[in-house]
Amino acid sequence: MKSLLAPGHRGCAGCCDAMAAKFALMGAGEDCIVINPTGCLEVMTTPFPETAWDVPWIHSLFENAAAVGSGVEAALKALGKKQNTKVLVMGGDGATLDIGMRSISGAFERGHDLTYVCIDNEAYMNTGVQRSGATPYNASTTTSPAGKVSFGNNRPKKNMPAIMVAHGAPYVATTSIGYPKDMINKVKKAVDIEGPTYIHAHAPCTTGWGFDTSKTVEVAKMAVQTGLWPLYEVEEGEVTKVRKIGKSIQPVEEYLKMQRRFSHLFKMEGGAEEIAKIQALADKNIEVYGL
Amino acid sequence: MAPENKIDKKKMVVVEGSYAVAHATKVCRPNVISAYPITPQTHIVEDLSQFMADGEIPNCEYINVESEFSALSALVGASAAGARCYSATTSQGLELMHEVLFNISGMRLPVVMTIANRAVSAPISIWNDHQDAISQRDTGWLQLYAENTQEISDMTAQAFKISEDKDILMPSMVCMDGFILSHVYEPIVLLEQDLTDEFLPAFEPDYILDPKNPMSFGAFADPNYYTEFRYLQEQAMQKSLKKIEDVANEFYDVYGRYYGGLIDEYRTDDADIIIMAMGSIIGTIKDVIDKLRDRNVKVGLLKVRSFRPFPAAAIKNALKDAKVVVVLDKNISLGLNEGALFTETKSSLYNTKLDVPIVGYMIGHGGRDIKVDLIEKIIDEAQDVMKTGIKIESQFTDLKEELL
Numbered sequence: 001m002k003s004l005l006a007p008g009h010r011g012c013a014g015c016c017d018a019m020a021a022k023f024a025l026m027g028a029g030e031d032c033i034v035i036n037p038t039g040c041l042e043v044m045t046t047p048f049p050e051t052a053w054d055v056p057w058i059h060s061l062f063e064n065a066a067a068v069g070s071g072v073e074a075a076l077k078a079l080g081k082k083q084n085t086k087v088l089v090m091g092g093d094g095a096t097l098d099i100g101m102r103s104i105s106g107a108f109e110r111g112h113d114l115t116y117v118c119i120d121n122e123a124y125m126n127t128g129v130q131r132s133g134a135t136p137y138n139a140s141t142t143t144s145p146a147g148k149v150s151f152g153n154n155r156p157k158k159n160m161p162a163i164m165v166a167h168g169a170p171y172v173a174t175t176s177i178g179y180p181k182d183m184i185n186k187v188k189k190a191v192d193i194e195g196p197t198y199i200h201a202h203a204p205c206t207t208g209w210g211f212d213t214s215k216t217v218e219v220a221k222m223a224v225q226t227g228l229w230p231l232y233e234v235e236e237g238e239v240t241k242v243r244k245i246g247k248s249i250q251p252v253e254e255y256l257k258m259q260r261r262f263s264h265l266f267k268m269e270g271g272a273e274e275i276a277k278i279q280a281l282a283d284k285n286i287e288v289y290g291l
Numbered sequence: 292m293a294p295e296n297k298i299d300k301k302k303m304v305v306v307e308g309s310y311a312v313a314h315a316t317k318v319c320r321p322n323v324i325s326a327y328p329i330t331p332q333t334h335i336v337e338d339l340s341q342f343m344a345d346g347e348i349p350n351c352e353y354i355n356v357e358s359e360f361s362a363l364s365a366l367v368g369a370s371a372a373g374a375r376c377y378s379a380t381t382s383q384g385l386e387l388m389h390e391v392l393f394n395i396s397g398m399r400l401p402v403v404m405t406i407a408n409r410a411v412s413a414p415i416s417i418w419n420d421h422q423d424a425i426s427q428r429d430t431g432w433l434q435l436y437a438e439n440t441q442e443i444s445d446m447t448a449q450a451f452k453i454s455e456d457k458d459i460l461m462p463s464m465v466c467m468d469g470f471i472l473s474h475v476y477e478p479i480v481l482l483e484q485d486l487t488d489e490f491l492p493a494f495e496p497d498y499i500l501d502p503k504n505p506m507s508f509g510a511f512a513d514p515n516y517y518t519e520f521r522y523l524q525e526q527a528m529q530k531s532l533k534k535i536e537d538v539a540n541e542f543y544d545v546y547g548r549y550y551g552g553l554i555d556e557y558r559t560d561d562a563d564i565i566i567m568a569m570g571s572i573i574g575t576i577k578d579v580i581d582k583l584r585d586r587n588v589k590v591g592l593l594k595v596r597s598f599r600p601f602p603a604a605a606i607k608n609a610l611k612d613a614k615v616v617v618v619l620d621k622n623i624s625l626g627l628n629e630g631a632l633f634t635e636t637k638s639s640l641y642n643t644k645l646d647v648p649i650v651g652y653m654i655g656h657g658g659r660d661i662k663v664d665l666i667e668k669i670i671d672e673a674q675d676v677m678k679t680g681i682k683i684e685s686q687f688t689d690l691k692e693e694l695l
Contacts, residue, residue, distance in 0.1 A: 056508075071354070071376075072369065075368065077375060102360070105357065108359030203565060
């Protein structure tokens with residue numbers, strides 16, 4: 001399969017964004033227009049006058065990608081050019097569920113025919129690993145650092161897929177860059193469904209999370225195998241498919257100990273209790289989704 | 292010498308200013324309209340929505356966005372995809388768009404937007420002044436100000452033609468005073484579809500988002516490249532000075548109506564006192580001038596149609612024989628105690644050989660009525676300036692001392 005994201009971009013070794021964008025484009029195909037808010041993916045792929053994109057691509061601002069996508073879709077319709085062309089928005093977690101929340105909510109409520117892929121690496125990586133609404137419980141970031149009286153980020157992740165389901169989107173799915181076929185197939189399915197569709201891709205960041213550049217896929221898989229990141233599809237509001245973990249299920253410690261951002265939990269007094277709280281979050285997912 | 296307007300009275304209809312704008316937009320054949328309701332812009336978007344509901348705007352999508360921020364953001368994508376794009380807003384909505392305004396101009400997307408000028412909060416006010424648009428003067432949008440509903444209608448078509456010109460490719464704000472023009476009913480000639488098709492060519496940009504010819508829009512520029520983007524924007528602004536004049540003349544050739552290009556003049560030929568202003572206040576000033584001329588007061592008017600680009604050369608030429616210049620501003624740059632037209636007029640004449648006293652009056656903030664006797668008082672004070680020089684360079688005109 002031809003890669004529509006050219007090599008030679010400025011991403012880090014083991015970069016999750018590059019993998020996610022490549023997989024999403026494999027699912028969408030070359031007859032698409034990509035909208036990309038400000039973030040690592042935008043910066044590393046388009047230092048003027050270079051570009052890594054072999055599809056039409058537009059970046060406007062940080063918080064407006066879904067609105068820009070609305071406009072692209074409306075223009076294609078008005079000009080009689082919509083036919084099979086897919087409108088594909090790809091943005092990070094901050095651009096999607098923090099600063100871009102109004103924009104994506106409006107676009108989905110209005111029912112534009114576009115697919116939004118959130119590449120979730122759980123913090124503001126482009127600006128230096130600051131906490132976002134997608135940062136998980138107890139992760140240490142530069143604005144939610146662990147310290148003498150803190151275990152790091154004191155809130156669980158915002159449940160963005162549920163919010164998008166609540167918008168009445170015909171198709172919402174979670175995926176992970178640790179499972180390329182899963183991601184490619186879900187994007188392909190999403191772009192072929194008329195209306196606003198949403199894919200939330202879990203994407204471990206080697207720099208921000210603190211693991212070796214060769215371990216991106218292993219960390220991604222472990223998030224799924226612990227139950228912390230369940231893979232499921234929701235069609236017309238109903239959960240229709242879940243990726244079962246079964247006997248390969250792992251305790252959350254196996255995931256946490258791979259990453260520097262959780263290392264304080266293994267050193268601080270009370271850390272074990274905090275890890276137990278994270279295990280409870282995974283157990284809840286396992287129960288809710290029947291993992 | 293300005294050409295004489297040829298208005299066919301049989302074609303005149305009494306419509307609201309907002310309808311005139313909506314109708315003008317319709318006959319300009321937009322492809323994407325994206326707007327969020329805000330007083331006093333609402334009648335424009337309601338009329339456009341009704342046109343859409345009645346199937347009167349072919350090949351057009353109307354996006355009912357969830358905010359002004361998204362209204363303009365949607366047009367970033369739509370314009371880049373090759374659509375002729377329109378929006379309308381005012382006041383808080385325009386201020387919310389601030390970040391997108393820079394973005395649209397920097398990406399050289401020729402969006403046209405009506406501004407129904409209104410004061411900004413706090414305190415919240417729905418009434419007219421020019422603070423909203425003036426505060427956006429550095430965002431890289433052309434700003435044209437209309438005197439009456441016929442002009443705002445005609446200016447809408449002119450703005451599309453100026454903005455979309457391939458030597459320009461800069462967005463335009465077409466400014467009308469909120470309520471005073473947006474909600475007034477006047478007899479005007481609505482833009483004819485056949486004449487507008489003749490006047491305004493189809494929008495056919497050279498670069499669009501197209502899967503058959505993929506290009507990247509909105510790349511980031513490091514210090515090796517950024518400066519030249521800014522320079523080219525300014526160069527386009529400078530080119531638009533002539534384009535605005537040319538398009539006003541082309542408009543006259545097709546429709547027979549003319550309001551000036553960058554500026555217009557009224558009884559300035561032998562004027563000692565020249566008043567400068569923008570927007571609907573122009574009509575009031577003309578009435579006062581007619582009255583005072585009957586009393587042999589040599590006063591004239593310099594109407595500024597284009598605030599961006601700033602027509603420094605045209606203004607200087609119009610002021611060359613004046614003995615005193617009075618600038619009226621419906622805005623203030625807080626901390627400078629001056630309105631923007633005053634500051635920029637003074638600035639543009641510095642380093643030139645023209646040495647004429649200029650005084651500034653800030654007037655009509657938050658929709659306070661500007662009455663004939665207030666303009667007369669200002670002109671009286673200008674006569675004193677001619678005799679004794681400037682005593683107060685810039686001041687509020689219509690303060691109620693009892694409220695302070």
